[in-house]
Amino acid sequence: MSIETCLENFVIPIKSVIEHIDVKGQDVSLAAPIKLSGQLNISKLLAEQWINTGQESDETALQIGVDEAGRGPLLGSVNVAAAILPKAWSGLIEAQPLQHTLLSILTDSKKLSEKKRDRLYPLVQQHAIGYVVADIPAAVIDQVNILQATLLGMRLCTEVLLEVMVSQSATAINDATEASRHLQAQVLFDGNRCPELDYLKLATLGIEKSTIDCQAWVKGDARHTSIAAASILAKVSRDQTMYELDSQYPQYGIAQHKGYPTRVHMQAIDTHGVLPDHRRSFAPIRRALENK
Structure with a gap:
């Protein structure tokens, strides 16, 4: 299938409920389900993947930004989000890749008013190539501690997004090998450490470890547009759950x-x-x- 035949706004919803997780070869039953939701615009993804085909570099890799919201509260979930912006919109915030775009005010969600975050939230969803938000409930935080719960959310968001990217690309072009061959991704995590991805599982989908460049960025939500986009998704989605609890x-x-x-x-x-x-x-x- 040619890219031209995929130019429609073809959006794939992402829904997943995780009740068990593999940790270093051991199956761990979670104290409560982790719910993930999001979407992937397969048309935008295919167009981006076939830009500069054959030139594997930082400039041609898709950037996946990952951030969390809610580590400090005593109540509710910690929310983690992963977001992929178009390549032209990805990069260091100081380089102003978002200038003259609808996301021009995007930065670390903590530096923005709630009104601005709420305005950006649907715009990030609309213009992102893909995104996933994970809701890690209090019971899981109590089970594994807040740091490990956050890292688990970061891992799951990344893995689910990568899996859907490859599987949906393979379906669209009817070639699984070609879809995985074109995958080059930089995964930028806010913080000082990266989660340990399940590379054995990813390898079964044709996703090789060498094609995934994981990087940890301290205060990355104020430095990279993709992490800032994830921070908006994580923060606003968590606030929404807080308003739901407030009504109860x-x-x-x-x-x-x-x-x-x-x-x-x-x-x-x-x-x-x-x-x-x-x-x-x-x-x-x-x-x-x-x-x-």
Whole structure:
């Protein structure tokens, strides 16, 4: 199939529920399911993959930015997102690849007002080649600790996005080998470490380790457009879950504190008790439970 036959806005929804995870060859049953959702614009992906075919370099690799939101709160999930922007829009923020685009104000989500984040959220979804958001619930955070839960979310977002990219490309061009051969990706993780991907599993799909360049970037959400895009998706999606919890438990003031350990939040816990969505492994919640 030629690229020209795929020029329609062909968008593939991504939905996945993870209940078991392979960790170094061991099957681990999760305390609660991890839900992933997103989409891939296969038309945009194919067009980008066939730009400069045969020139394997940093300039021709797709950039996947990965970031999280919600490591510090006492309540609710930690959300992780992975996003792929068009190559022309990818790069260092200081180089202004987003100038004169609808995402021109994009930067680290923490530096933007909620109003600006909410404005950017649908624009990132609309213009990204693909994205995935993972919701890692409090029970999993308590099971493996917040660092490992975050790394797990980063791993799953990356793997799911890579798997869908190759499988859908193979379907579109009717050639699995050709689809995997054209995959070159830089995966840019916000933070000081990269998760350990399941390369054995990826290899069964034809995705070789040598085609995936994983990099950790401290404060990467303020440096790379793709990580900044992921930060918007992670932050706004987490805020949405907080508003949903607020509607269920209005007495806790969740819409204001978003689960962080503010005075109002701690007073609500003292008065009304610990919720099912509180992170029981976090010291303030653990103490609240001990003092019941």
